[in-house]
Amino acid sequence: MQFDSNQLIPVLPEIYILSLACLVLVIDLFIKQENRIVTYGITQIGLLLAVAITVAVGQPQTQIIFDGSYIRDPMSDVLKVGIFVVSFLAFLYAKDYLRDRDLFKGEFYTLGLFAVLGMIIMVSANSFLTIYLGLELLALSMYALVAFNRDSQDGAEAAMKYFVLGALASGILLYGISMVYGMTGTIRFDELGGAIQKVGLDNVVLVFGLVFIVIGLSFKLGAVPFHMWVPDVYHGAPTAVTLFLGSAPKIAAFALAMRMLVDGMEPLVGQGGWQGWQGMLIVLAVLSMAIGNLIAIAQTNIKRMLAYSTISHVGFILLGILAGTKEGYTAAMFYTLVYALMSAGGFGIVIALSRRGFEAENLDDYKGLNQRNPWFAGMMLLLMFSMAGVPPTVGFFAKLFVLDAVVSVDLTWVALVGVFFSIIGAFYYIRIIKLMYFDKPSDESPLSMGVDTQVVLSLNGLSMLYLGLFPAGLLSICHTAIGG
Amino acid sequence: MTFEKFIFYVLAAVLIISATMVITRKNPVHAALSLILAFVASSGIWLLAEAEFLAIVLVLVYVGAVMVLFLFVLMMLDIDVATLRAGFIKMLPLGILMAIAMAAELILVVGPENFGLDKFAAPARHAADYSNTEELGGVLYTVYMYPFEIAAVILLVAIIAAIGLTMRRRPDSKYLDPANQVVVKRKDRVRMVSMDAEKG
């Protein structure tokens, strides 16, 4: 096959982000600590340009290039834009925090951009090999970022746990992939479906491979019972890293599940039953929603609480996928994008409350936030309502769409479980609101944050309301992206 | 039994024994050396499977470089194996159970009924001048170019992460730069003081 340079056009976002990361890496070497803001600026402008490039190369048709390693379809375009935007938010919120803690280093942005690269590679992977490599690129950058504050014992411990469990999950995933490859003889997602049908759906090797893949996947997603690392890593990592870790990679994790299970192994989905991966996802989703929401209630540290809340949200995302219909995928995608925004905003507030030498990690630190800064208390209110799924915020619609999709495939009981646990979950979100509005502040000092953070955080919070009032726009984008 | 089969079984036996020794030897250096032996044995098995590039690269990279650095660190550390093994007996039943489950699963899945010669015919032997290095290079830089490049980026990230996490100036470090010691001038160390001669 002759190499055609037109082939490179769909890959432009990846090529661009790689160049950007290398540029930041090199430029940062020649920048003094006082001017570190330049590194930050290049990264942020670069991410915004990446959005433009992704939109520019985007088109309705699906393109598969590099001999089936790479796919560019509307879903990948939308998810890439989502990843760029959420990473932009995360870097923006993190800036002041990092500067206050002498962590304002070029490596944060280099590793962050490489993590972004890993995510977008996963998003447009069309073979097990590509998706695995993208996953490793993301994970490796994240391990280093979690350990970024080297003087912190918690950080080192969290990084170690993350690394060991991440490596185990990768091993399990690879083992499953090797079995599926052994049976079907292909690693390309667009060929896998046909190959699976040829082998037969009840082939024991295939089923074993699938089990391992789903286990590896749920480790990466942080679904119960493979969630043990999530709270420790969220808690131990510097809040700036937790913010990044808890937002954009969720979009990539959704893509991981979609590409492997839906693009690759669509024939293995049962029709409203327990066959194929559907049954496994039901177990994972129900357990995640239950354990995540229940344990979150007992947390006093907001980072741990948000970690358990992540687990429960992952349950909801899985709920959408397991429906196995276009509506389900659309709902799951909607949920993922919304969750990434909510999570970035939520951690953004946590970071905004922290100052030099003080981490606003405990729930008690939120007491009386309304008296200290009513506007951002309001933003937090919106974010928490959205996480809890209270109308008219967007979180409500996200949950509604997912539940609707599940009900429409006759899995009403699963939907009921979902509703039940989100009501339980609402308790701990609303507890924060109660602390903010009805308790006396223990700390009267005003919030200090830059104008940029204030503006963007406000936009982030208001977007919860805006998307809640007008969810149709985002929903139709997701709908087109899934191709329903 | 053909000669080739005989060699296969010898290598397989060496591989299994050395792999077992990796986890049973008390001395970490012995364990690492057993691991090296396991690498060499598996490289031999790959050679039998006509994968000479992989076989040689396994020796070159893992035996020749990775394990050297491994040993380098292991020899300098004084690892107390006793504390590491503290939970060994307590966890043994669970471990054995897991091992049996994994082994049963392997036998069930990767057995001859799924991957036997009747399912997958043995590949034809290649001529003596067939270079599998060339073949590998051929697909690596064409069909698998994209994953190959990503793998390169992963290595770059590994370098950045390793340097980023380890390189720092520690205040308690007593590091001396020999180059600075060498270029030191007399005036840096000796101060000439002119004093009047003592009287009386």
Next chain:
Amino acid sequence: MEFFIGLWEALPDGLQTVIWILLKIIAIILPLMICVAYYTYAERKVIGYMQVRVGPNRVGPKGWLQPIADAVKLMFKEIIIPSNANKALFLIAPAITLGPALAAWAVFPFDEELVLADINAGLLYILALTSVGVYGVIIAGWASNSKYAFLGAMRSAAQIVAYEIAMGFALVGVLVAAGSLNLGDIVRAQSGNGGLFSWFWLPLLPLFGVYVISGVAETNRAPFDVAEGESEIVAGFHIDYSGMAFAAFFLAEYANMILIAALSAIMFMGGWLSPFQGWPILGPLFDWVPGFVWLVLKTGLFAFLFLWLRATFPRYRYDQIMRLGWKVFIPITIVWIAVVGLAVVYQLPWWFD
């Protein structure tokens, strides 16, 4: 004679093959060992003359029997095993050092047709084996249970890993230029009408330099002999070895030096090719010289270079060795590989067209 032929034919086929292979191996190892013995002699003589003294001249005429005398002496010495040494590893280490040094010769082409195993990944095979050799040093240093020996082992491990990368990259340049991993094909790729100017040393000059210098470092020779470092860590990794165990390290070091010299000749200096190939008058004039002779001469040139280096250079400081390996050689080789790659793609004339 009839009897021996009859005896030979009575043997089963498999056994015949095995005997043949063994005989071929002996035919390589035996001359090699003699070369090693006389290389040590040459070293003492050459360095002697460079330092304006005579060198060994007592045993046999002009001291020619000196290596034999040394060998006999070492054979009869007791091998002392330190009391707290790890006995098995202590004894296995010299064998691990010597084994790869000899095994690497299996793929070495002595002439157009003269090679024991003509495998198509010969270059990789040699790289792999030279990298295994370091284990002898590390294990010896660790098993001796001595601080000096251990320091020597650590230094050696770090140094060999550092220089192996540079060396490997230099060889990548060669294989890109030659388009093959087979040592014979690499030599054949260097044949051209320019005689010695067609060889790879000219287009790959930086790689050539890096390769030779890394070769010196890989074999732990002066000025990179910090693993032994008599003046700092007494004798480094083999401080506790005596008798034949010590001799094995000694043999391995010299066998490795000859190997590196011979490989330099193969990779960069046209192997068995005549330096006057294709030249108007000199070319036909030297046609009768067998290729093997050219190879020996070229190898001898490099072997002499190693002795010369040892006689004239002071020992490198350890941190400078590391700097040279990581920060100088590796970038040079990477840049030049890119240059060679471009030259090959665009078929730069004289060498790559």
